[in-house]
Amino acid sequence: MTGAADALIRVESVSVAYPVPGGKVQALTDVSLEVRRGEWLTIIGHNGSGKSTLAKLFNGLIIPGRGSVTVDGLSTADDEQRKRIRQIVGMVFQDPDNQIVATIVEEDVAFGPENLGLPRAEIIERVADAMRRLEIEDLRQRAPHQLSGGQKQRVAIAGVLAMRPAVLVLDESTAMLDPSGRTEVLQAAQALHRDGVTIVAITHFMGEVVLADRVVVLAEGRVALEAQPRDLFAQPERLRELELDVPQVTEIAARLRARGVDVGLVPLTVAELADAYVRLPRAAA
């Protein structure tokens, strides 16, 4: 399947404005894009570029003033479909403390499926499955305030996963975490992606962008660029114009090249750059 056929979320000619004192702020202007089934799509853009507004369109938290958003063919503007849409599109936000509602981990993960009115056996099965996939089974009887940031965020993801969504939207879900917490969450997302969950990640960390199949860059509420990570990071000047950056290893390779040491590729990871560097004829010690 190609193009239109495998689009899971389709955003068409969408504009969104927010009222503010003395006028309105245009958050998105004529944005069209699709999220394809099974892909990892990362959305980046400077503060105020419209990323979070776009994320909230995906499950009908915001209904566009102009244009349309459909999820698996269902319009988010249709009140009748909204509950179904929110099952298909699961959202995880920045601050884990704002997303955990229960006092025990297991109950928090069960909150979503309970509200779906599923049979008890089905709830138990889904909760167990979600906790196993996020590797939080040993935390099931713990109180959320006893958990680290990475653990809390994995609990939040498990709660979303128990709804059996087709798409997981991670809206800056690693922004407040320490390095090991970020690693935990990213590894969990990668495992879910391998199992077929479509991932939409919004982030300011260029080092995380390398996990994506495809990247959309927003600027001033419009789609400014769309590329695979390596092609994107081959354009550092363009990214800087868009108030973004390249990962540190990419920057190091670019500066080496400017001084006559060309490693021969746009590296995205530490291992790629290290491997390329040792292959240089003169670099062997």
Added chain:
Amino acid sequence: MTEPIIEVRDLWHWYLRGTPLESVALQGASFTLAAGEVVGIMGHTGSGKSTLVQHFNGLLRPHRGSVRVFGSDLGDKHVDPRPLRRRIGLVFQFPEQQLFDPTVADDIAFGPRKLGCDHAEVRRRVQGAMAAVGLPFDTFKDRYTFGLSGGEMRKVALAGVLALEPEVLVLDEPTAGLDPRARRDLLNVLRALHDERGTALVFVSHNMDEVAELVTRVDVLADGKTVMSGPVREIFREERRLRELGLGVPAATELAGALRERGVALRGDVLTIDDAVEAMMWTSSSSPAA
């Protein structure tokens, strides 16, 4: 040596002390800051970083141990911490959530007005603070704080603290949630405050790259205790230890480690992009051919 501005010894602090929900936030934290220094505090989430820094201007009082700031003993309940709050500016996490005046200039003017500054002095301080954070006065003074970008709101919040003209600026995760450009801008603002005005900085962060770029000395907290303390170059040599503590090393340091594993001889400590480029240029020009 001059007396430190801030000196914390064996500090303990409990939340909800004496209730069934009691939990210990600090259990043996220490910290010192001398005039004009730039010190980083790192630690996993929940390690006690934010609790520690709230002792620096008396927002929290020590339950055990000692906290001395500009010579005042904050363990003494009779000591009024309020005068310290002009000298030690505390910028909380996501400080833009605390903006409350509709316009930029009014929000920044709040602190100096409360200090009793006259109109001309308030204006001078607001202009100075806006210049320091890179918000042009004429363009921004009447803007609604609502309509600003995240990076601009963060700068307004920082300017509100700078308008108190503190000698020490304590920043709790100041770049969290900012885009790369806004991050770099903010780091440049902090560096300039230190270099040009001599402001001492305490930089609380779990972004290893930024710590490496900005600070000269680092303390590491884990489970409420200070477990590592030293020059930033020495701390980032302890990669394994840092990973055990839920932290990491800068990307450039990680790259140097990967190169050394592959048999490349690199000179010196590699903490920043500049370090990595210099070390790799040197190695590639001095190896066998030389």
